[in-house]
Amino acid sequence: MKGVQSELLAYVKKKWLIYVLLMISLFAGIFLDLALPWFMMNITDSALIGNIGQFRFVLIIGVVLLGLTFIQNYYDVLVKNYISSYIRNDLRVRLFNQHLKLPISYFNKIKSGEISSKIINDVNVVGDLMGSTFISLLQGPLVALAAFIFLLKIQWQLALVCGLIGPLIILIGKVFGSSMRKVSGKLQEQVAHSQSYVQETVKNIPFVRTYLLGRTVAEKFQGLTKGIFHYDIQKGKAQAAMQGSSQAIGFLTFLIAFGLGSYYVLIGDITVGALLAFIQLLNHVVWPFSGLAQVWGLTQESLSACDRIFRVFKEKRQFDTFPQKHEVGRERSNISMKNVSFSYNEENKKVLSDINLEVEENQFVAILGHNGSGKSTIFKLLLGFFPYLGSIEINDKEISKMTYTELMSYFSFVSQDQYLFSGTVLENIRYGNLDAKESDIITLLEELKLYDLINHLPNGLATEVGEGGANLSGGQRQKISIARAVLRNAPIFLLDEATSALDYQSEEQIQEVLLKFKHERTTLVIAHKASTIRNADNIVVLDKGEIVAIGTHDELINNNTYYHNLYKEYELVNEG
Incomplete structure (x- = not known):
C-alpha cells in the first residue's frame, strides 16, 4: 500500500495547483451547503413573525446563493474532470510505454487481454479515484463536521445524540471495505481473463468456423463469465450490507431528530425555523457519512486497480529509454x-x-x-x-x-x-x-x-x-x-x-x-x-x-x- 500511496501522492504534487483549486472549490461548496439551512431558518422565522424587511433581505441573499451555487458546481465538476482526464491519459501512456520496455519473457507469462484491461479499465478507475472519489472522501467528513458545529449552536443536546452516526458508519466502512477490495481484485482478474479469451476468439474466427467449434468456444466463455458473475455477486453483497447498514442508521437518526426536535419546539427551546434548519443540517451529517460508505467501497476497488497497475511499473525493464538509431560498421558481421x-x-x-x-x-x-x-x-x-x-x-x-x-x-x-x-x-x-x-x-x-x-x-x-x-x-x-x-x-x-x-x-x-x-x-x-x-x-x-x-x-x-x-x-x- 505504501508504494501505491507514494505513486498517487506524486500526481498530487505534480498537479498541486489544480488540487489547491479543488480545495478552494471544496470549502466554497461547504459554505454554500450550510448557507441553505441558514436561509431556511431565517426565511421561515421572518415569515412567522411578519418581519417583511428581514424576509426581503433573506430572499435576496437566497438568489445570490443560487447564482454562486451554479458557478461553484460548474467549476468543481470541470476541475475534477480535468484532473481525472489528465491522470488517465498520463497513466495510459506510461503503462503502454512500460510494456514496450519490458523483456519478451514478461509477455510469455501474461495474456494480452490482461494488458489491455489494465491500460483501459484499471486506468479509468484510477482516474476517477484521483478526481471525484478523492474529493468526495474529503468533502463528506468536512461537510459533516461543519454541519455538526452549526447543529451545536442550534441545540447542542440534540446535536450530540445525532452525532453518534459518524463513528458507527465509519466502523461499517472499515468492516466491509477490506472485503470489497479483495473481491474487486478477483473480479477484475476474471474480467481480464475473459477479455483475453474474446480477443483470441475474434482473432481465430476462421478456425472456429472451419472446425465447428462455436458451441465449444461459447461454453468455455460461459464458464469464464460464471467467475465474473460469482465475484460480482460477492461484491454486490458487500455493497448491499454496507449501504443498507449505513442507510438504516441514517434513517434512525432522522427519527430521533424529528421526535426530540418537535419536543424542543413544543417546550419553546427552539423555533420552527431552527427545527427546519436542524433537519436540513442533519442531512449534511447523515448523508455524507451514508455516502461515505459507498465512496469508501469505490476507493477500495480503485486501490485494487492501483495495485495491478503499479505492479507493472515495478517489473524490471529491458531498457529504460526507447532505443534510437545506432549506426554499426558494416565491414564485418560474423x-x-x-x-x-x-x-x-x-x-x-x-x-x-x-x-x-x-x-x-x-x-x-x-x-x-x-x-x-x-x-x-x-x-x-x-x-x-x-x-x-x-x-x-x-x-x-x-x-x-x-x-x-x-x-x-x-x-x-x-x-x-x-x-x-x-x-x-x-x-x-x-x-x-x-x-x-x-x-x-x-x-x-x-x-x-x-x-x-x-x-x-x-x-x-x-x-x-x-x-x-x-x-x-x-x-x-x-x-x-x-x-x-x-x-x-x-x-x-x-x-x-x-x-x-x-x-x-x-x-x-x-x-x-x-x-x-x-x-x-x-x-x-x-x-x-x-x-x-x-x-x-x-x-x-x-x-x-x-x-x-x-x-x-x-x-x-x-x-x-x-x-x-x-x-x-x-x-x-x-x-x-
Whole structure:
C-alpha cells in the first residue's frame, strides 16, 4: 500500500495547483451547503413573525446563493474532470510505454487481454479515484463536521445524540471495505481473463468456423463469465450490507431528530425555523457519512486497480529509454556461439544444449531441423529476447554487453508470423526505415519484383492492410515483411521461413534477390525449401536442441544419414 500511496501522492504534487483549486472549490461548496439551512431558518422565522424587511433581505441573499451555487458546481465538476482526464491519459501512456520496455519473457507469462484491461479499465478507475472519489472522501467528513458545529449552536443536546452516526458508519466502512477490495481484485482478474479469451476468439474466427467449434468456444466463455458473475455477486453483497447498514442508521437518526426536535419546539427551546434548519443540517451529517460508505467501497476497488497497475511499473525493464538509431560498421558481421544452452524456465528441459556455431561474415547459412528442434530459439537468443548460458558474440563482442540499441542495429528479421500494424502498405514497409522516401520504396519493390504490391492492390501502396493485415493474403503480408526487412538494410538477415506463404514463382523471385545480396550481408535462414538449402554456403542441422551436423549440401547429402533423410522429406513436401 505504501508504494501505491507514494505513486498517487506524486500526481498530487505534480498537479498541486489544480488540487489547491479543488480545495478552494471544496470549502466554497461547504459554505454554500450550510448557507441553505441558514436561509431556511431565517426565511421561515421572518415569515412567522411578519418581519417583511428581514424576509426581503433573506430572499435576496437566497438568489445570490443560487447564482454562486451554479458557478461553484460548474467549476468543481470541470476541475475534477480535468484532473481525472489528465491522470488517465498520463497513466495510459506510461503503462503502454512500460510494456514496450519490458523483456519478451514478461509477455510469455501474461495474456494480452490482461494488458489491455489494465491500460483501459484499471486506468479509468484510477482516474476517477484521483478526481471525484478523492474529493468526495474529503468533502463528506468536512461537510459533516461543519454541519455538526452549526447543529451545536442550534441545540447542542440534540446535536450530540445525532452525532453518534459518524463513528458507527465509519466502523461499517472499515468492516466491509477490506472485503470489497479483495473481491474487486478477483473480479477484475476474471474480467481480464475473459477479455483475453474474446480477443483470441475474434482473432481465430476462421478456425472456429472451419472446425465447428462455436458451441465449444461459447461454453468455455460461459464458464469464464460464471467467475465474473460469482465475484460480482460477492461484491454486490458487500455493497448491499454496507449501504443498507449505513442507510438504516441514517434513517434512525432522522427519527430521533424529528421526535426530540418537535419536543424542543413544543417546550419553546427552539423555533420552527431552527427545527427546519436542524433537519436540513442533519442531512449534511447523515448523508455524507451514508455516502461515505459507498465512496469508501469505490476507493477500495480503485486501490485494487492501483495495485495491478503499479505492479507493472515495478517489473524490471529491458531498457529504460526507447532505443534510437545506432549506426554499426558494416565491414564485418560474423557471429560466434560458444557452449550456448537455454531453457524457458528452470523446470523445463533445455531447448538448446551446448550450441557451438561460427558464422563468417557475409555467409548464407541455412538452419534445418524438425519442429521443436530449437531453430527459432536460436534467432530469439541472437535478438536478445532471453538470457542464456554460454557466449554469443557479434564481431567478437558479447551481445549481453551491448546496449539494446546497438544489438538491434545489426539485424533485419522476418518471422514466420507476419507482424503488420493497421495502416497502409507503404506505412508498414517504411517501418524498416522511417526516413525512406516513397520513391525509394517503389524502386526497392521493383528490384524485389514485388510489382503486385504496387499495381494489383486496390489503392496500391495506399491500400489499408486492416488489423494485423486482415485485408491482405498471406503471401502479400509476407512480401511486405520481406520488403521491410530489405529496406532496413542491416548487416545480418534473420529469415524464419520467410517465403513459406509465397507461391513458387514469387518464392523464386525473392530467392533470386536474396542470393543477389548474398555476399553483401550475413544471412541465417530457417528453411523448409529444398532450393534454399541447396544454395546455402553452410547448413546447420539441429535435432532436439543439439547441432548434429554442419556442412555444405554436397558434403552432407552423402555423408550424413540424418541430413539425407531430412532433405528428402523437404523435397517431398516441396514437390507435394
